[in-house]
Amino acid sequence: MRNIYLIISREYLERVRKKSFIIVTLLMPILMIAMMVAPSLMMLYSKSEQKQVVVIDRSGVVADNLYESAEATFIREDGMSKSEACNIYNEESGIFGILYIGEVVDARDSVQLITNSSSSMLLEESISSQIEAIVEREKLKEYNIENLDEILAKIETNIELATFVNNGATEDDGEMESTSTGVSYILGIVLGMLLYMIIILYGQMVLTSVVEEKASRVIDVMVTSCTPFQLMMGKIIGIAAVALTQIAIWALLVLSASKFVMPMLFTPDIASTSGALLDGALGTVTDTGYIATLFAYLALFILGGFLLYASLYAASGSAVDSIQDSQQYNTVIMLPIILSMIIMMTVFNDPNSPIAFWCSMIPFTSPIVMIARIPFGIPTWEIVTSLVILYLTFIAMTYLAAKIFRVGIFMHGKRTSWRELWLWLKE
Known part of the structure; x- marks a missing residue:
C-alpha cells in the first residue's frame, strides 16, 4: 500500500x-x-441598431400600416421603381435597404428586402410579422365585420411560457422551482x-x-x-x-x-x-x-x-x-x-x-x-x-x-x- x-x-x-x-x-x-x-x-443588454428601410408598396395596402420598431424605421417612396431605388439608395446613402412589395402581397417573391449589407434575423422576422398581420387584417375586412379593429385589439394576446419543476409544492406556496x-x-x-x-x-x-x-x-x-x-x-x-x-x-x-x-x-x-x-x-x-x-x-x-x-x-x-x-x-x-x-x-x-x-x-x-x-x-x-x-x-x-x-x-x-x-x- x-x-x-x-x-x-x-x-x-x-x-x-x-x-x-x-x-x-x-x-x-x-x-x-x-x-x-x-x-x-x-x-438583457443587447440592442440592435435601428435600420432605415425604404418602402416601395405597389399593393397600396402595406406601407400605410407599417410602424416603427426597435429594428427598423420606414421611409415611403412609392413613386420610384425598384431599379431607381437601388441606384439612389445604395450603401453610400446611409439607407440599410429597400422593402419592395408587389401588387399581390402573398404571391411568391412579391415581398423582397434588398439590403446594402448583411441583414439580421430579428429585422427580417419583425418585417415579416408586420406584413403578415397587415395582410390578415385586410383579408378579414372583406367579411364586413363591424368594429373589426376594436375586436382585434381586444383579442390580441402574448403568452410567455414559464417552466417549473414539479417538486410537490403548489403555486400558492411560492416554492415551485423555476x-x-x-x-x-x-x-x-x-x-x-x-x-x-x-x-x-x-x-x-x-x-x-x-x-x-x-x-x-x-x-x-x-x-x-x-x-x-x-x-x-x-x-x-x-x-x-x-x-x-x-x-x-x-x-x-x-x-x-x-x-x-x-x-x-x-x-x-x-x-x-x-x-x-x-x-x-x-x-x-x-x-x-x-x-x-x-x-x-x-x-x-x-x-x-x-x-x-x-x-x-x-x-x-x-x-x-x-x-x-x-x-x-x-x-x-x-x-x-x-x-x-x-x-x-x-x-x-x-x-x-x-x-x-x-x-x-x-x-x-x-x-x-x-x-x-x-x-x-x-x-x-x-x-x-x-x-x-x-x-x-x-x-x-x-x-x-x-x-x-x-x-x-x-x-x-x-x-x-x-x-x-x-x-x-x-x-
Missing part, C-alpha cells in the same frame, strides 16, 4: 506544481461562468465538453507517462520495488487526484461567483423586468445548491469515466514503445468517446429518449451522455444506476488492463499485435 501511495504522490505533485496546471485551473471557471451567463446578459431549458441546454454542452476534454487530456497523460518511463527504462527500475499492478494503479489514481483537485477548485470559484457575483450583475430592477423566461435562467445560474449538485455529479462521472479510460490508456501505453505506435489502440479507445459527443448533441432535443437513456447506462458512453442529461432534471435512480454500472465496469476493465500492463511494460523493440494482446488477456 505504501508503494501505491508513493507513486500517487509522485504523479500528483509532479503535475500540480506546473504553471500550466495553475493557469488552466484559474482560467477555466471564467470561461464556464461566461458561457453560463452570456445568454442571459445578451438578452427552470430554463436554454440554460439547461448550455450547461449540458459545457459539462459534456468539459468531461470530454478531461477524459482525453488526463487519459493522454497516463499514456504519455507510461510510454516515456518505459522508453527510458525507468519502469524497469520501479518494478523492482513494486508490482506492475501497484505501478499502474498509482499512476491512474495520482492523475485522477489531479483532475479532482481541478474540479474542486473550479467548483469553489463557480459557487463563489454564483453566490456573490451573480446577484450584483442581476439586480432586483433587472429581475423585475426580465420576464418569465429570463427569470428561470437567472434562477438557475444563481442557485448555489443546484450548481453544487451539478459539480458533485460532474466529479463522480469524471472520476468514473477517467478511471475507466485511464486503465485502457495505461494498457495501451504498456504495449508500445512510442506515442506514434499507440495510435492503433488509441483509435479504438477514442471511438466510444467520439460517439458519446455525437449522441450528446441529440440528447438536447429529447433528454428522455430511448437512445439518451440507454447510452447514459452503457459505461463507455455514460459519463458524457449522462452529465449532459442531468441539467434537464432526470430521476435520481437513473443517475445512481449509471454510476454503479460505470464503477463496476471500471473494476472489470482494471483487472483486464492489469494483465496487459504486467506483460507489456517488459516488452521492448517489438510492435504488439491485437492477437498478442488477446493472448496476454488469456494468461
Whole structure:
C-alpha cells in the first residue's frame, strides 16, 4: 500500500506544481461562468441598431400600416421603381435597404428586402410579422365585420411560457422551482465538453507517462520495488487526484461567483423586468445548491469515466514503445468517446429518449451522455444506476488492463499485435 501511495504522490505533485496546471485551473471557471451567463446578459443588454428601410408598396395596402420598431424605421417612396431605388439608395446613402412589395402581397417573391449589407434575423422576422398581420387584417375586412379593429385589439394576446419543476409544492406556496431549458441546454454542452476534454487530456497523460518511463527504462527500475499492478494503479489514481483537485477548485470559484457575483450583475430592477423566461435562467445560474449538485455529479462521472479510460490508456501505453505506435489502440479507445459527443448533441432535443437513456447506462458512453442529461432534471435512480454500472465496469476493465500492463511494460523493440494482446488477456 505504501508503494501505491508513493507513486500517487509522485504523479500528483509532479503535475500540480506546473504553471500550466495553475493557469488552466484559474482560467477555466471564467470561461464556464461566461458561457453560463452570456445568454442571459445578451438578452438583457443587447440592442440592435435601428435600420432605415425604404418602402416601395405597389399593393397600396402595406406601407400605410407599417410602424416603427426597435429594428427598423420606414421611409415611403412609392413613386420610384425598384431599379431607381437601388441606384439612389445604395450603401453610400446611409439607407440599410429597400422593402419592395408587389401588387399581390402573398404571391411568391412579391415581398423582397434588398439590403446594402448583411441583414439580421430579428429585422427580417419583425418585417415579416408586420406584413403578415397587415395582410390578415385586410383579408378579414372583406367579411364586413363591424368594429373589426376594436375586436382585434381586444383579442390580441402574448403568452410567455414559464417552466417549473414539479417538486410537490403548489403555486400558492411560492416554492415551485423555476427552470430554463436554454440554460439547461448550455450547461449540458459545457459539462459534456468539459468531461470530454478531461477524459482525453488526463487519459493522454497516463499514456504519455507510461510510454516515456518505459522508453527510458525507468519502469524497469520501479518494478523492482513494486508490482506492475501497484505501478499502474498509482499512476491512474495520482492523475485522477489531479483532475479532482481541478474540479474542486473550479467548483469553489463557480459557487463563489454564483453566490456573490451573480446577484450584483442581476439586480432586483433587472429581475423585475426580465420576464418569465429570463427569470428561470437567472434562477438557475444563481442557485448555489443546484450548481453544487451539478459539480458533485460532474466529479463522480469524471472520476468514473477517467478511471475507466485511464486503465485502457495505461494498457495501451504498456504495449508500445512510442506515442506514434499507440495510435492503433488509441483509435479504438477514442471511438466510444467520439460517439458519446455525437449522441450528446441529440440528447438536447429529447433528454428522455430511448437512445439518451440507454447510452447514459452503457459505461463507455455514460459519463458524457449522462452529465449532459442531468441539467434537464432526470430521476435520481437513473443517475445512481449509471454510476454503479460505470464503477463496476471500471473494476472489470482494471483487472483486464492489469494483465496487459504486467506483460507489456517488459516488452521492448517489438510492435504488439491485437492477437498478442488477446493472448496476454488469456494468461
